[in-house]
């Protein structure tokens with residue numbers, strides 16, 4: 001088997017490397033020659049744990065290669081995966097399909113023999129059919145099928161998510177196409193991964209529904225966390241108490257500053273848009289989009305309230321900027337809303353992130369960039385944790401205290417224990433949990 005992967009962004013690169021690890025010959029294509037040059041030099045353009053090794057091993061084994069030449073990659077391939085970007089279109093928030101359409105046309109021009117063209121990018125329902133029409137219009141004689149095969153990769157855990165997924169969804173009912181995809185995913189049959197074959201449109205909608213549902217879950221627990229703060233309840237126990245009901249499930253019930261990243265914000269907006277366009281609005285998702293946007297902005301108010309209602313002339317130390325740990329991705333990160341709001345409230349802000357500083361500098365300005373966590377803290381009035389990187393979980397609290405003006409922390413990811421923080425002398429606030437009381441004698 002040989003496949004071409006069009007697009008060496010996050011999804012294309014991870015999927016290409018993982019398919020090659022499964023034993024398939026994979027040629028990854030990208031128009032961006034500087035990206036291909038870097039990959040050919042063994043450099044990985046994104047931060048994803050384990051990806052560098054996986055790529056290096058499979059390149060060395062001769063199963064994985066990179067090129068800017070789409071024609072050579074596509075000619076004779078059993079399957080061509082389209083994994084190009086689908087950014088949110090300015091104005092209406094709908095997914096911009098320019099790159100997908102362009103890729104479909106270019107693939108059609110050069111494909112040879114029976115080829116399965118698979119959309120891996122997250123695309124609005126109906127895009128698969130459109131891809132098929134583009135190919136047919138470009139090459140009326142082409143022998144092909146179009147399938148949808150959405151990815152469910154979490155950044156930071158993408159390789160594991162690809163190799164040991166909860167399920168694989170394949171949108172095509174054509175036997176020949178199913179056969180090719182079944183062969184590509186053969187190693188997953190050995191570990192009994194459920195593989196769902198369904199129609200093209202259903203597969204496209206599964207992807208949006210999965211991400212929207214998870215966004216609903218997060219937003220639900222975020223709102224319950226706010227209520228917990230008002231009534232003195234602990235959101236973690238609420239999450240456990242409801243999550244142990246198998247119908248609800250425990251995952252994605254961790255409260256925080258609102259979801260971000262490359263998928264949830266984009267996909268919820270796109271789903272809401274498609275649904276409205278089709279005259280069947282998904283109002284719960286529209287509401288979730290609205291609540292989450294407001295939440296991210298509102299987190300700065302939480303810090304202001306914690307500091308007695310004003311940040312004028314105060315210094316805020318911020319730890320974590322990326323939308324989640326183990327990535328350098330800043331797309332729709334809550335910090336993009338929170339940090340400028342802290343500045344606007346009159347605070348001087350020092351920031352540190354283990355991997356995200358370079359990306360953060362493109363979207364955040366007017367702050368002091370620090371080399372490590374402790375460098376943010378001298379004379380700070382409050383320490384704010386926005387992203388739960390592991391290295392922030394074990395801060396030397398004595399050192400933190402000695403550096404700060406006063407020991408005060410707003411932990412937007414609940415990585416510390418309220419009682420322990422109270423015992424350590426911190427004015428500590430988290431999300432949806434009562435503040436701890438210091439034990440007697442401490």
Ligand code: UDX
Nearest residue numbers: 151152153154155252253254256259260261263323324
């Ligand atoms: C997500 C989906 O999980 C993945 O299946 C999909 O294909 C791509 O989008 P990703 O964006 O990498 O993956 O990150 P994920 O771990 O799902 O987190 C998304 C956002 O939700 C982050 O901002 C995270 O902080 C937030 N989140 C997640 C919470 O606030 N609480 C939770 O309980 C879980």
